Amino acid sequence: xxxxxxxxxxxxxxxxxxxxxxxxxxxxxxxxxxxxxxxxxxxxxxxxxxxxxxxxxxxxxxxxxxxxxxxxxxxxxxxxxxxxxxxxxxxxxxxxxxxxxxxxxxxxxxxxxxxxxxxxxxxxxxxxxxxxxxxxxxxxxxxxxxxxxxxxxxxxxxxxxxxxxxxxxxxxxxxxxxxxxxxxxxxxxxxxxxxxxxxxxxxxxxxxxxxxxxxxxxxxxxxxxxxxxxxxxxxxxxxxxxxxxxxxxxxxxxxxxxxxxxxxxxxxxxxxxxxxxxxxxxxxxxxxxxxxxxxxxxxxxxxxxxxxxxxxxxxxxxxxxxxxxxxxxxxxx
Amino acid sequence: xxxxxxxxxxxxxxxxxxxxxxxxxxxxxxxxxxxxxxxxxxxxxxxxxxxxxxxxxxxxxxxxxxxxxxxxxxxxxxxxxxxxxxxxxxxxxxxxxxxxxxxxxxxxxxxxxxxxxxxxxxxxxxxxxxxxxxxxxxxxxxxxxxxxxxxxxxxxxxxxxxxxxxxxxxxxxxxxxxxxxxxxxxxxxxxxxxxxxxxxxxxxxxxxxxxxxxxxxxxxxxxxxxxxxxxxxxxxxxxxxxxxxxx
Numbered sequence: 248x249x250x251x252x253x254x255x256x257x258x259x260x261x262x263x264x265x266x267x268x269x270x271x272x273x274x275x276x277x278x279x280x281x282x283x284x285x286x287x288x289x290x291x292x293x294x295x296x297x298x299x300x301x302x303x304x305x306x307x308x309x310x311x312x313x314x315x316x317x318x319x320x321x322x323x324x325x326x327x328x329x330x331x332x333x334x335x336x337x338x339x340x341x342x343x344x345x346x347x348x349x350x351x352x353x354x355x356x357x358x359x360x361x362x363x364x365x366x367x368x369x370x371x372x373x374x375x376x377x378x379x380x381x382x383x384x385x386x387x388x389x390x391x392x393x394x395x396x397x398x399x400x401x402x403x404x405x406x407x408x409x410x411x412x413x414x415x416x417x418x419x420x421x422x423x424x425x426x427x428x429x430x431x432x433x434x435x436x437x438x439x440x441x442x443x444x445x446x447x448x449x450x451x452x453x454x455x456x457x458x459x460x461x462x463x464x465x466x467x468x469x470x471x472x473x474x475x476x477x478x479x480x481x482x483x484x485x486x487x488x489x490x491x492x493x494x495x496x497x498x499x500x501x502x503x504x505x506x507x508x509x510x511x512x513x514x515x516x517x518x519x520x521x522x523x524x525x526x527x528x529x530x531x532x533x534x535x536x537x538x539x540x541x542x543x544x545x546x547x548x549x550x551x552x553x554x555x556x557x558x559x560x561x562x563x564x565x566x567x568x569x570x571x572x573x574x575x576x577x578x579x580x
Numbered sequence: 581x582x583x584x585x586x587x588x589x590x591x592x593x594x595x596x597x598x599x600x601x602x603x604x605x606x607x608x609x610x611x612x613x614x615x616x617x618x619x620x621x622x623x624x625x626x627x628x629x630x631x632x633x634x635x636x637x638x639x640x641x642x643x644x645x646x647x648x649x650x651x652x653x654x655x656x657x658x659x660x661x662x663x664x665x666x667x668x669x670x671x672x673x674x675x676x677x678x679x680x681x682x683x684x685x686x687x688x689x690x691x692x693x694x695x696x697x698x699x700x701x702x703x704x705x706x707x708x709x710x711x712x713x714x715x716x717x718x719x720x721x722x723x724x725x726x727x728x729x730x731x732x733x734x735x736x737x738x739x740x741x742x743x744x745x746x747x748x749x750x751x752x753x754x755x756x757x758x759x760x761x762x763x764x765x766x767x768x769x770x771x772x773x774x775x776x777x778x779x780x781x782x783x784x785x786x787x788x789x790x791x792x793x794x795x796x797x798x799x800x801x802x803x804x805x806x807x808x809x810x811x812x813x814x815x816x817x818x819x820x821x822x823x824x825x826x827x
Contacts, residue, residue, distance in 0.1 A: 328667060459689040463679050466666045469631055474682035474735070475655030521670045524688060 253525055256518060260532040264310070267539045271306035272298060274543060276550035300437075306539060308435035308443065312496045313506060313538025314531035315447045317514075318454060319492035320507025321530045325465055326485040329391045330571050333507030334374070334493035335557075336395055338402030340502035342377025343370040343494050344428060345405040345412075351424055352416045363442040363498070370494035377401055378490055406502075429555040430501040432542050443495050450491045451531065457484055458523040465521065503538070504557040505564025510534045512571050537563070581643065582607050582771045583628070583739055588637035590620070590627040596635050597623045598795050603788075605739065605771045610761065612782045612803075613775040615792035616816055621775040622663070624792070625743050628773065629660040655683035659737035661728050663744050668716045673727045676716050677702060680731035702734035706760050722753035729760060739771040740764065746776060754778065758785050783807040791815050 277297050320333040334340045350369040354361045380401060385394045413424055426433065460481045464471040472478050496503055511526070514533045518525055541559040548554065583605040591597040598620040605611050613621045626632045628639060630646070639646040641657065649657070659680070668676060680702070681695040691699070703712050706726045711719055716727060725745055732740055740761075746754045758781055764770040776782050782789065782803070789806045791799035793815055799806045813823045 456687075459682075459685070459687065462689055463682055466668060466676075466679065467664065469660075469662055469664065470666055470679075472631060473629065473655065473658065473660040474679065475651040476682075477651060515670060519670055521668070521675075 249520075253518065253520075257529070257532075260529065260536070263536050264532055264539075267536055267543070268306055268310060271309070271539055271543050272302050274547060275302060276547070304435040304437050304440050305432050305542070307440045308499060309432045309538045309542040310535045311440070311443050311447050312432070312500050312503070313534040313536070315443075315450070315492040315534070316496050316503055316506040316538065317510035317530040317534025318451070318527065319489045319496070320509075321511040321526065322454070322485050322489035322492070323507070324511060325461055326482065326489065327385070327391070327394060328465070328467075329394060330512065330575060331391075331395055331508055331568055332398075333505070334489065334496070335402070335502055335504040335507060337378070337381050337398030338400070338405060339374045339377050339381070339398075339490065339493050340497050340504075341402040341405035341409070342380075343373035343497035344502050345409045346370065346373030346376070347498060348409045348412055348424060348428060352412060355416075363439050366498035367442070367446060367494055370498040371490055373405075374490040374494045374497070375486075377405065378486055382486075427501045430503045430557040431545075431553070431555055432500050432538075433546075433553065435499065439499055443499055446495050447492065450488050450495075451527075453484070454488055454527055455524075457481065457488075458527060461485075461523040462521075465523075500556065502557065503560055505560045505568070506534055506537055506541075508571075509560075509564035509567035510537050512567055513537075582641070583773070584640040585628070586638045586640065588624075588627070588639060589635040590623045590632065591635050592623070592632070594635065596795070598792060598797070601637070601797055603790055603797070603800060605773055605788075607738070607771055608765050608769040609787040610765050610772040610774065610785055611788045611790065612786035613773070613790050613792060614777075614779065614782055614815070615775075619792045620795070621792055622743050625660075625741050625773065625775060626662070629658060629662075629741050630654060631660075631662075652683050656736070657738045658741060659732035659735040659739070660741045661732050661743065661745055663747070666728070671716050672713050673708060673716050673719065673723075674699065674703065674712045676727050677712075677730045677734055680733070680735040683735070698734045698736060702730040705733060705763070706730045707756075722749045725749060725753070725757060726760075729757065733764065737770065739773065742772065742774040744775050744777060746778060746781070754781065761785065779807065779812060 275297070316334065323332040323334065323337065324330055326332070346369045347366060350361065350366070381394070381398050384397045388394065388397070409428055413428055460471065460476045463474050463476060464478065464481055468478050471481070493507070510533045511530050514526060514529045515521070518529055520526070538560070541563065542556055545554040545556050545559045581604055585601050585603050588601040589596050589599045590601065601624060603611065613624060615621050623632065627634050641649065677699050678691060681691060681698060682689070684695060685691060703709055706729050708723065708726050708730055711723060716724065719727070729745070746757050749757060761772055761774070762785060765772055786803050788801065789799070789803045790797055791806055791811070798815065799811060809823065809827065813820065
């Protein structure tokens with residue numbers, strides 16, 4: 248019975264994903280109809296460029312990074328046993344942003360271009376530094392609400408420092424930096440997509456391998472300990488993987504808010520289960536759809552002006568957080 | 581001898597709470613720990629369960645130092661139920677019981693036929709069939725304790741370690757809970773190490789009793805020798821006139 252349900256839901260998710268992906272390629276400020284494409288117009292250079300050089304990498308980026316964000320949030324919520332944890336709200340995205348901004352400006356001043364992989368590494372370092380900081384403070388204050396406050400504050404500090412740096416480093420080389428530091432999927436290239444696909448795929452495989460220990464860790468640390476879980480190692484893996492996922496996002500799209508918190512809850516409400524083996528792929532797909540839809544809205548609603556992605560994700564994501572808090576108060580957690 | 585501690589000292593962060601504990605638990609025996617709140621009963625249980633580092637002394641399991649057992653081996657032999665509440669979200673009682681099979685399932689945690697049988701058996705044994713498919717977060721405390729006991733049972737351990745499992749149960753559920761424990765010890769030859777506050781029940785259920793006070797084991801032996809008015813009065817610091825008034 249439950250198996251059929253999961254099958255149907257996964258099929259629906261997959262279909263939605265494909266539909267949104269295709270929709271994203273054909274909808275945009277340059278009006279290209281499907282008819283035109285089918286009748287050979289796709290081979291004209293400008294149309295080809297718009298479709299396959301601009302829109303395709305962008306939607307693929309939103310697809311992969313959206314999934315990564317949702318999983319980053321899922322892993323952090325598991326780690327902290329806190330339903331409102333996520334890479335953005337805990338300041339991890341902002342920490343990654345700060346380090347990436349510094350690296351970008353530094354490399355621009357030395358006149359060399361940094362590779363995608365190097366961007367991910369610096370974002371990962373930034374994520375880890377902030378996460379460790381949040382962890383140290385959270386050990387002192389064993390309180391879920393305070394943890395979030397600490398994260399938000401650290402996020403603000405990092406953002407402020409980034410803004411400061413960006414303002415004073417107004418160089419033509421870093422013209423993209425301002426756009427990026429607000430969060431945006433624009434300017435994605437196929438090379439970027441290739442790199443992020445490899446990194447996210449590897450992390451996804453690792454996450455699947457943790458499904459079994461996560462299934463009992465979520466009941467409590469001592470509970471997992473008694474069942475033979477190496478809790479210390481598991482916790483390190485949770486942190487490293489969630490850091491990697493969110494680093495990937497920040498390196499390519501800047502900080503994106505609320506996807507990490509909101510999507511796991513939406514998915515849990517739809518699937519009505521806590522089994523990691525179901526939730527991991529479902530969160531990934533849900534995050535993909537969420538980000539692709541938000542990105543479509545960001546670039547079409549006021550086109551040709553683009554909204555920053557976080558503006559849109561916040562509008563849809565923050566009500567979910569409020570809903571979670573209300574449910575929590577009723578003691579449903 | 582299944583479990584044996586030899587001059588075991590337990591505590592937190594290197595500070596001793598209870599010193600020189602020597603106790604034995606055999607197959608099919610129920611050993612109860614009694615003592616005032618904060619006397620360190622939980623600390624002893626947590627150390628034996630492996631949640632806390634021991635400070636000095638030894639813990640032997642089947643004549644072998646406990647430290648030599650792997651995580652998996654320990655999980656297959658020790659089942660622990662602590663006072664801390666577990667967090668569940670969207671999990672039925674049956675799913676909670678199934679987590680007890682963790683040490684035995686494959687890499688992705690899929691249940692085999694044997695696993696399912698063990699789960700069903702445990703559910704029957706503690707008599708929770710009627711609400712096995714309900715959400716764990718929506719049942720009463722007494723029912724929860726029984727679900728967790730079923731989880732501990734289907735883990736198929738040699739020894740059950742229970743920290744005040746009956747504290748929040750009404751008298752009916754207390755008795756039913758202890759009946760199951762007795763049955764496990766007698767029929768399945770499980771060893772049980774249990775801490776509790778209900779002295780009347782402790783006296784009746786235990787094969788051996790350990791009384792803890794002021795950082796040491798003050799009494800250890802058969803319940804009939806330990807549960808005397810004088811011993812209990814001193815163990816819990818109750819003035820004589822109050823003791824006579826209430827007991």
